[in-house]
Amino acid sequence: MEKLPYEKPYIKKLQAGALNKFGSRTGLQPFKSIDGVSVKSLIENYGSPVFVLSEKQIRKNYRAAYRAFSTRYPKVQFAWSYKTNYLNAVCQIFHQEGSWAEVVSGFEYRKALGNGVPGNKIIFNGPGKSINDLQLAIEHDSLIHIDHFDELNLLLTLSKNLVNKPRVAIRINMDTGVYPLWDRFGFNYENGEAWSAVTKITGSGSLQLVGLHCHIGTYMLSADAYGIAANKLAELAVRCQTELNHKIEYLDLGGGFPSTNTLKGAYLPGNDTVPTIDDFAEVITSALLNFGFANDDLPLLILESGRVLIDDAGYLLGTVIANKRLANGKGAAIVDFGVNILFTSFWYEHQVSPAQDFAAHTENMVIYGPLCMNIDVIRESINLPLLNPGDQVVVHKVGAYNMTQWMQFITLRPAVVLIDEKLRTHLIRKNETLEYTAEPELVPAHLNNNK
Amino acid sequence: MKLKSNIATSENGFIFNPATGDSFSGNGMAAQLLEAMKSGKTEDDIKQDILSRYEVSESQLNSDWDNWMLQLKEANLLEI
Numbered sequence: 468m469e470k471l472p473y474e475k476p477y478i479k480k481l482q483a484g485a486l487n488k489f490g491s492r493t494g495l496q497p498f499k500s501i502d503g504v505s506v507k508s509l510i511e512n513y514g515s516p517v518f519v520l521s522e523k524q525i526r527k528n529y530r531a532a533y534r535a536f537s538t539r540y541p542k543v544q545f546a547w548s549y550k551t552n553y554l555n556a557v558c559q560i561f562h563q564e565g566s567w568a569e570v571v572s573g574f575e576y577r578k579a580l581g582n583g584v585p586g587n588k589i590i591f592n593g594p595g596k597s598i599n600d601l602q603l604a605i606e607h608d609s610l611i612h613i614d615h616f617d618e619l620n621l622l623l624t625l626s627k628n629l630v631n632k633p634r635v636a637i638r639i640n641m642d643t644g645v646y647p648l649w650d651r652f653g654f655n656y657e658n659g660e661a662w663s664a665v666t667k668i669t670g671s672g673s674l675q676l677v678g679l680h681c682h683i684g685t686y687m688l689s690a691d692a693y694g695i696a697a698n699k700l701a702e703l704a705v706r707c708q709t710e711l712n713h714k715i716e717y718l719d720l721g722g723g724f725p726s727t728n729t730l731k732g733a734y735l736p737g738n739d740t741v742p743t744i745d746d747f748a749e750v751i752t753s754a755l756l757n758f759g760f761a762n763d764d765l766p767l768l769i770l771e772s773g774r775v776l777i778d779d780a781g782y783l784l785g786t787v788i789a790n791k792r793l794a795n796g797k798g799a800a801i802v803d804f805g806v807n808i809l810f811t812s813f814w815y816e817h818q819v820s821p822a823q824d825f826a827a828h829t830e831n832m833v834i835y836g837p838l839c840m841n842i843d844v845i846r847e848s849i850n851l852p853l854l855n856p857g858d859q860v861v862v863h864k865v866g867a868y869n870m871t872q873w874m875q876f877i878t879l880r881p882a883v884v885l886i887d888e889k890l891r892t893h894l895i896r897k898n899e900t901l902e903y904t905a906e907p908e909l910v911p912a913h914l915n916n917n918k
Numbered sequence: 919m920k921l922k923s924n925i926a927t928s929e930n931g932f933i934f935n936p937a938t939g940d941s942f943s944g945n946g947m948a949a950q951l952l953e954a955m956k957s958g959k960t961e962d963d964i965k966q967d968i969l970s971r972y973e974v975s976e977s978q979l980n981s982d983w984d985n986w987m988l989q990l991k992e993a994n995l996l997e998i
């Protein structure tokens with residue numbers, strides 16, 4: 468006799484009290500494939516856990532963002548913010564689409580050179596550039612964005628006897644009505660610091676001030692803040708022209724547009740609350756177009772968007788290791804990926820989907836990672852169907868910052884796979900091995916038992 | 919592991935505890951187990967019955983049973 472399908476016994480308390488005013492999410496669906504490639508086959512071929520990126524989605528995001536700005540403003544340039552995801556294959560997709568590189572360290576700078584980005588298309592941001600880094604950037608005619616007066620003075624010394632004057636911009640911090648104010652990077656607008664940096668550079672005769680830069684925050688939920696920032700940069704640029712007879716070639720509005728992830732503690736899902744890229748484009752470009760630049764003299768508009776261009780193109784696939792019931796009765800699932808590789812679980816309530824069919828009942832549960840550490844919580848509270856050991860799950864919108872901020876801690880970092888536009892899969896970063904982690908280690912002779 | 923005697927259960931998995939006013943909904947397997955427990959069957963008998971009729975390994979069932987007991991205890995449905 469054929470046996471009946473089994474499901475775990477489960478009861479759920481019915482609440483007589485007020486129901487959630489938005490209702491519970493219905494229509495939880497198994498998420499079985501990415502761009503038509505099955506989750507099961509990805510895990511079979513590349514292991515579990517594994518990061519998966521969709522080239523199709525990355526290009527789609529880039530083109531939508533570029534279109535949003537370029538249909539409203541004649542001179543637009545994106546620069547890929549390397550720290551968001553600097554796997555070389557990913558950077559090359561953005562460079563193929565026409566992006567320059569935006570880097571914030573000597574390591575990232577050299578990575579961009581290694582990716583074949585011409586020096587004059589690398590924007591070098593950040594408060595921590597070394598003398599060597601600056602010299603390299605000068606040699607390659609890169610755009611050096613100065614963060615503080617000590618860096619400015621160093622650059623003045625380095626450029627003293629140069630024939631080709633290094634091209635620089637200053638980073639400016641300002642009040643855009645959004646708090647906390649990011650005043651630790653760059654020169655302040657309101658107190659006149661930015662203007663004194665401008666006059667010091669233009670008066671030096673040894674540096675060319677070609678741009679003005681700001682990056683007013685990250686995961687910004689207010690489009691209006693960008694309108695204020697664009698106005699303040701434009702105001703400085705016009706003042707350079709009128710008072711110093713010096714033309715500013717570009718205004719760089721930085722990054723910070725949010726992805727549709729849900730921030731921790733947010734009342735509504737990110738999908739419902741974040742402004743779209745068109746909203747940001749509209750505010751920024753109308754501020755610049757209405758500022759009073761001569762039509763043939765508009766500055767180039769540079770954007771350094773990171774997370775909005777890649778977050779939703781990244782997935783983390785993993786496997787359920789075990790189920791538990793906590794002392795308070797709450798259900799818990801332990802999965803094979805921890806916060807060491809999913810750094811953004813500290814910021815976001817990532818959506819997690821089962822990758823196979825499931826029984827109708829859902830339960831509110833915690834999802835723990837495999838680390839033997841109290842902080843290793845992927846989701847504190849999520850409604851999911853009952854999961855069995857061996858079941859596969861998909862974490863959504865993990866493309867930004869995870870594949871750079873991940874740590875080799877307790878477990879090894881997993882492979883990263885790219886699905887190209889023809890639905891072929893490519894390994895773009897191998898999973899780490901014990902040998903890989905041991906390679907840089909040295910054991911002094913008196914401690915070496917393996918002689 | 920005895921269910922409180924005054925607990926009302928229905929075939930489709932609805933459970934009511936008149937002493938506290940709490941009600942619960944359960945899935946099909948929960949309804950079956952409650953029914954069997956109410957009829958006074960022993961843990962072993964219930965498990966044997968499920969194993970013979972359902973696609974489930976003994977070890978899986980044993981671990982789910984422990985989990986089931988925790989759920990009932992948490993819901994205040996067990997005789998202490």
Ligand SMILES: Cc1ncc(COP(=O)(O)O)c(C=O)c1O
Pocket residue numbers: 548551569592682684685686721722723724771772773774775867
């Ligand atoms: C200078 C600069 N530009 C761009 C970015 C990218 O930001 P986002 O990913 O929020 O777009 C960052 C990130 O912190 C940054 O520091």
